[in-house]
Amino acid sequence: xxxxxxxxxxxxxxxxxxxxxxxGNYFYNFALNPKVDKSAIVxxxxxxxxxxxxxxxxxxxxxxxxxxxxxxxxxxLVGYKFENPGAKKWIxxxxxxxxxxxxxxxxxxxxxxxxxxxxxxxxIAHGKSGGxxxxxxxxxxxxxxxxxxxxxxxxxxxxxxxxxxSMGAATVMNSxxxxxxxxxxxxxxxxxxxxxxxxFTYQLKKLFNLPSxxxxxxxxxxxxxxxxxxxxxxxxxxxxxxxxxxxxxxHGEADGFVPIEHGKAAYxxxxxxxxxxxxxxxxxxxxxxxxxxxxxxxxxxxLNKNFNLEEWLKHMKIRKIHIKEYxxxxxxxxxxxxxxxxxxxxxxxxILKEII
Numbered sequence: 001x002x003x004x005x006x007x008x009x010x011x012x013x014x015x016x017x018x019x020x021x022x023x024g025n026y027f028y029n030f031a032l033n034p035k036v037d038k039s040a041i042v043x044x045x046x047x048x049x050x051x052x053x054x055x056x057x058x059x060x061x062x063x064x065x066x067x068x069x070x071x072x073x074x075x076x077l078v079g080y081k082f083e084n085p086g087a088k089k090w091i092x093x094x095x096x097x098x099x100x101x102x103x104x105x106x107x108x109x110x111x112x113x114x115x116x117x118x119x120x121x122x123x124i125a126h127g128k129s130g131g132x133x134x135x136x137x138x139x140x141x142x143x144x145x146x147x148x149x150x151x152x153x154x155x156x157x158x159x160x161x162x163x164x165x166s167m168g169a170a171t172v173m174n175s176x177x178x179x180x181x182x183x184x185x186x187x188x189x190x191x192x193x194x195x196x197x198x199x200f201t202y203q204l205k206k207l208f209n210l211p212s213x214x215x216x217x218x219x220x221x222x223x224x225x226x227x228x229x230x231x232x233x234x235x236x237x238x239x240x241x242x243x244x245x246x247x248x249x250x251h252g253e254a255d256g257f258v259p260i261e262h263g264k265a266a267y268x269x270x271x272x273x274x275x276x277x278x279x280x281x282x283x284x285x286x287x288x289x290x291x292x293x294x295x296x297x298x299x300x301x302x303l304n305k306n307f308n309l310e311e312w313l314k315h316m317k318i319r320k321i322h323i324k325e326y327x328x329x330x331x332x333x334x335x336x337x338x339x340x341x342x343x344x345x346x347x348x349x350x351i352l353k354e355i356i
Contacts, residue, residue: 023215024222031200031219032134032227034125038098040207045257045283053106060105063112069150072142073228075130079121079147082112089159089308090151093120094144096166096191096285097134100127107163107288110296114303117155121147123171133227136196137167138234141174152181161307162187165285166258170196170236173266177239186307187243188299190250191285193262194269196234202259240269246306247274248299252282275302 029036064080071077080101091111095104101120108118123140125131148160160183164172169192176187193199200219201212208215220231247270251263260278267276277298279287288295 020214020218021222024218024220027204027215027219028222028226031203032136032223034098034132034134041203042098044206045255045286047283047286049289051106051289056105056109057102059109060102067150069143069147071124071129071131071139072146073124073131073135073139075124077121077124077130077143077147078128079119080108081151082108082118082120084112084115084117087115087117089161090117090119090155091161091163092144092148092151093118094140094162094164094168094171095120095123095126096164096168097136098126099166099168102127104165107165111163114300116161117158119147119151123168133223135227135229136234137170137174137192138196138229140167140171142178144171144175145178145180148175148181148184152183157181157183159307160184161303163190164188164192165190166192168192170194170234173236173240174234175239176236176243176245184245186246186248186303188248188250188302189263189266190287191252191255191258191263192236192266193258194236194240194265197231199258199262200231206256236266237269240266241271243270244272246272246302248302249274249276250287250295250298251276251278252284252287253278254281255284257284273306 031041060080063082065083067079067081069077069079093101093104093107093111095101101108101122104120108120111118121144122129124135124143125133144162148162151160152158160181162172162175162184164170164187169189172187172189173192173194197216197220201216204210204212204215216231224230247267249263249267249270251258251260253260263276263278267274275298279291279295282290
């Protein structure tokens with residue numbers, strides 16, 4: 001009787017283990033295996049509209065300088081440098097889930113036209129970079145730090161700003177806690193997730209109407225076995241709390257892929273100088289396309305105030321700024337080189353008051 005009971009228990013245990021493994025493997029492939037179709041995931045917030053990007057994609061191909069580097073995962077990584085004659089500062093642009101630097105050509109071109117050098121990496125298992133699993137910003141963030149060091153070495157430690165969307169934003173946020181070089185001055189994150197486990201739990205409920213247990217533990221275990229990391233390893237909470245860099249957080253209010261709660265959480269965690277802008281009715285990373293002028297005005301002003309102040313003052317033809325403090329209040333006097341900037345004086349004062 002005892003032996004029979006043990007056999008039953010052993011059989012149940014084997015069934016549970018097999019079921020656990022099958023479940024974990026299925027959801028690992030669904031989300032993290034680049035060879036498995038991801039349309040059910042990435043099309044959640046699609047509105048069916050596709051811009052004609054032939055001109056900007058042609059610019060990408062004719063302007064890029066291709067670089068390579070080894071990932072911490074031993075895969076060969078590819079990145080693209082866009083050197084702007086006369087520019088000194090760099091923007092590093094990081095793409096999202098199932099995307100590539102090529103698909104970020106419009107962002108890259110915009111920053112280039114704003115007067116910056118630009119570098120854009122293909123993350124693990126994306127674009128031309130190798131890899132048999134998606135890192136979701138984990139290993140990617142360590143690779144990003146190494147790319148930054150490479151660009152810094154080649155440019156004489158020029159000032160760098162970080163910009164990422166979706167998974168690229170998560171990559172940027174996770175890199176903040178990995179000893180970034182001091183020449184990284186600011187970061188911008190658009191529609192990124194703070195915690196991967198929270199994001200996957202949300203997606204599981206939305207796409208399959210399933211609870212977290214036992215699927216998330218099963219997929220988490222399989223991810224560790226097949227990709228070498230736990231979901232909990234991709235968590236920018238402490239990095240955001242501890243960063244001293246000025247931050248710009250952007251998010252669509254109707255984002256159904258990475259809910260706006262992630263953007264709000266990121267903003268609340270940051271203790272450094274920060275800005276938060278949301279876009280009404282916008283789904284995942286749609287603000288750049290549908291609120292284009294407003295979007296780039298926000299980005300441009302943030303960079304002017306926090307990353308590009310000297311050049312901005314020169315552009316505004318400001319000769320001298322007097323800041324006098326009296327009884328704890330700061331008085332601001334601005335001398336212009338000429339009167340042709342008078343119309344911009346009020347905006348100039350508003351921006352400078354924020355800085356001081």
